[in-house]
Each structure stands twice: as structure tokens, then as C-alpha cells.
Amino acid sequence: MLGAIGLDARQESAYRTLVALGAAEVTDLAHRLALPELDTESTLRRLERQGLAAQSSAGTGRWVAAPPAAALGALLTRQRLELEQAALAADLLAKAYRTEAAEPAVHDLIEVVTGASAVAHRFLQLQLGATAEVCALVTGSPVAVAGLDNEAEQRAARRGVAYRVVIERDVLSRPSGLTELTAALGREEQVRVVDRVPTKLVIVDRVLAMVPLAERGAEPAALVVHTSGLLESLLGLFETVWREALPLRLGLHAEVTEGQAPGPDTVDLEILSLLLAGMTDTSVAKQLDLGLRTVQRRVSGLMELARVTTRLQLGWHAYEKGWVSRDPEPGTEAGQAADAD
Structure with a gap:
């Protein structure tokens, strides 16, 4: 829970315990944390460097917790400042990239990503970086990544990113398929269904696309395509499949008003x-x-x-x-x- 401000699980547990006790001997704290005394003291030293704990003046080996409001508030302020600086740096880098990429070399328009972990990471990165729209074709038997990432979709939805997704009919038969799709529709994503999609595909903000490269059975690999004629072709492919697909409608709330003709619920x-x-x-x-x-x-x-x-x-x-x-x-x-x- 406090990992966002730089505490690992052991440090957080030690700080929480120290806050609950107010002050404690290393021996007592080690017993409560089920840790060796040397590890406990090392953890307390790290908390001391972060301003979360200090040695008591009452005696050697006794530690007190720093007040959470002040101590954690300082860490949060520093974290916000670092994030603001990182955001500024990212904005400057993006501007520099757009300037340099005005006329990119042909071989720079396509990235080759190899390995299941690398493919999954790049796939998630694309979704988390979306600012306007994500278009996707989802197969019933994914190789490296299982459809869209639900947490990434939730974050994107909160940022106002629109999703248009076409799924294969087999996705509906997955154990969690209907639950995930109902959640997606609840986030006002547009979902359509076809018998089979030609390939798995994700397109982000109409400037980046990702398609699988390796055949099934080989090491997973994918292409990341930047703005180019190939990207335009992939956009055209998606729009064609989208037009032919049937809308999926789940979990709707039908409204009936007085005097209205009866209809489906x-x-x-x-x-x-x-x-x-x-x-x-x-x-x-x-x-x-x-x-x-x-x-x-x-x-x-x-x-x-x-x-x-x-x-x-x-x-x-x-x-x-x-x-x-x-x-x-x-x-x-x-x-x-x-x-x-």
C-alpha cells in the first residue's frame, strides 16, 4: 500500500507496527515481525533514512515512529515533485521525438519485439500510453497476451480513452469471457462480435499498432508499427472488420415509462x-x-x-x-x- 512512496513490504510492516506501539525495543519488534534482530535493525535504519523512524533518547536499541501525517506527507510531496519533473521531461522528449520523427528512416518504422514477457510488457505499455482511442481485434486463442489488460482499460477509461473492440465468438465461451465483456461494456466501451478475426491487433491513437509475428509454437514475437502506409493498412483492416461485426449488448438497463408499448427487458x-x-x-x-x-x-x-x-x-x-x-x-x-x- 505504501510501495508507491518507496517502502517495501518489510519496511511498511515494521513502520505500521512501530506506529501502533509508539515505541519499541528491537528485540520486541523483531519478535512481532517474526524477523531476526539484525534484519529488523537493518529495516529500522532504512526507515530512519526516510524520516519514518528514529532512535529513542531513552536508551540504545529503542526506536520510535515519526508522526505519519508529517513523515508520510513529506514523502508524498517529494514523490509528487518527482512525478511532475518526470512528466515535464516526458513532454520535452515527446516534442523532440516528434521533431526528429517527421521523416523517419524506413527501418525505424517497425519494431520487432521477441519473447512472451517482452511482448506482454510492450502490449501493456501501449495501452497505458493511450490518450484518445484504442482499437483492437481479439482472438479466441491468444498466444502471448490474453486479450486486453483489464486494469489498463480501467485506467484508460478514467482518462477518457475510447475503446472499440471486435472479439471472436470463441471469446464468449471462455470461463471469464462474459464477466470481462460485461465490465468493458459498463465502462462504455464498444464491443462487437464476429466468427473469426483475421489477426490479433491493437491500434493506439491511430499512431501505433501491434500485431503478432511468430507462428503458434514458436517463440512469441510481435511487430510494433509506427505511422506509415502499413499502419494505414492496419487501420483499414480494423475498420472493415468493425463494420461487418455485430454489436454485443449485455447488462443493459431497460426503462419503461407509463403508456409505453411493452418491449424487451x-x-x-x-x-x-x-x-x-x-x-x-x-x-x-x-x-x-x-x-x-x-x-x-x-x-x-x-x-x-x-x-x-x-x-x-x-x-x-x-x-x-x-x-x-x-x-x-x-x-x-x-x-x-x-x-x-
Whole structure:
């Protein structure tokens, strides 16, 4: 918890114990921490250098805790100052990079990242560095990284970064797949589904992209592509897959007002979304923790509500009535028609 200001687990535990006691002998503290006395004294010396502990004037071997408000406040202030200086340095480096990279050499437009750990680290780094938008194609059987990083997505969402993600249908069958997707939709990310994506891909702020390089079975490797014609091609690939994919709709809150015609509720829309994504009744029931008969009964109710006799007709009706939508882009004829409605 205090690692952010430079304390390791042992130092934090020692400081917390010392704060609780007010003052303690090295022997007593070592016993409470289950550490050898030499290790305990060494830890106290490090706390002393950080201004968190001091030797008592009462006698050798007795230590007292520095007041947390003052001691930790000083460390936090120093940490904030260092972060501000680092942010300034990063901004200056970014400006220098943009100046020097105005006309980069061809061989500098692509990075080759090798090894599972290096690929995963670079992948996370790209997400954490996003400022505007992350576009991703997610496969059902990732090699080095398992889809997008949930913590990185949460941080990005707090910074206002938009996510557009296309997943393979197999992702819905993962044990935690539906839970993760529901959380993503709750962060207002846009998620769509296709049978199969052509490749795993992540594009950050339309200036960097990452694609896998090595075949399955070989050492994981990936390409990081900078602004170039190749990046434009990858953007075009993503947009093509995005247009053809079906929106995923989960965990919605349906609102019914007085006098409004009856319509599908939240569970109905979840069932309909998963069915349109290509899942069977049995798979839908399992994912939503419903009985198979419940799913089939609700589908029958939707068909009766839509006054259709086949599921194909139900799908057409769902799009026509706006129960599900491809969310057309503003400015297109479809988008203008949707805005007019």
C-alpha cells in the first residue's frame, strides 16, 4: 500500500507496527515481525533514512515512529515533485521525438519485439500510453497476451480513452469471457462480435499498432508499427472488420415509462444479443446462468412481441425496431436517419 512512496513490504510492516506501539525495543519488534534482530535493525535504519523512524533518547536499541501525517506527507510531496519533473521531461522528449520523427528512416518504422514477457510488457505499455482511442481485434486463442489488460482499460477509461473492440465468438465461451465483456461494456466501451478475426491487433491513437509475428509454437514475437502506409493498412483492416461485426449488448438497463408499448427487458436484450452473435440456446443459458427453458420461453415471447414466426425474422425485426443496432457513424445516410428518428 505504501510501495508507491518507496517502502517495501518489510519496511511498511515494521513502520505500521512501530506506529501502533509508539515505541519499541528491537528485540520486541523483531519478535512481532517474526524477523531476526539484525534484519529488523537493518529495516529500522532504512526507515530512519526516510524520516519514518528514529532512535529513542531513552536508551540504545529503542526506536520510535515519526508522526505519519508529517513523515508520510513529506514523502508524498517529494514523490509528487518527482512525478511532475518526470512528466515535464516526458513532454520535452515527446516534442523532440516528434521533431526528429517527421521523416523517419524506413527501418525505424517497425519494431520487432521477441519473447512472451517482452511482448506482454510492450502490449501493456501501449495501452497505458493511450490518450484518445484504442482499437483492437481479439482472438479466441491468444498466444502471448490474453486479450486486453483489464486494469489498463480501467485506467484508460478514467482518462477518457475510447475503446472499440471486435472479439471472436470463441471469446464468449471462455470461463471469464462474459464477466470481462460485461465490465468493458459498463465502462462504455464498444464491443462487437464476429466468427473469426483475421489477426490479433491493437491500434493506439491511430499512431501505433501491434500485431503478432511468430507462428503458434514458436517463440512469441510481435511487430510494433509506427505511422506509415502499413499502419494505414492496419487501420483499414480494423475498420472493415468493425463494420461487418455485430454489436454485443449485455447488462443493459431497460426503462419503461407509463403508456409505453411493452418491449424487451434487460434479460431479453442480453439473450437476443448473444443469439445474434451466433451462440446456441444452451450456450446462452449457461453464460447468463439461466435455465434452457427460460431462454427458449423468452425467445418465444420476443417472437410473439415482434409478431414473427422465425428467428431470422426476429433478427430483422430487432434491427428495425432498434433493439440492437450497428451504431452507424454520424454523417452517413444511416446515421442521419437514426438521428432523425
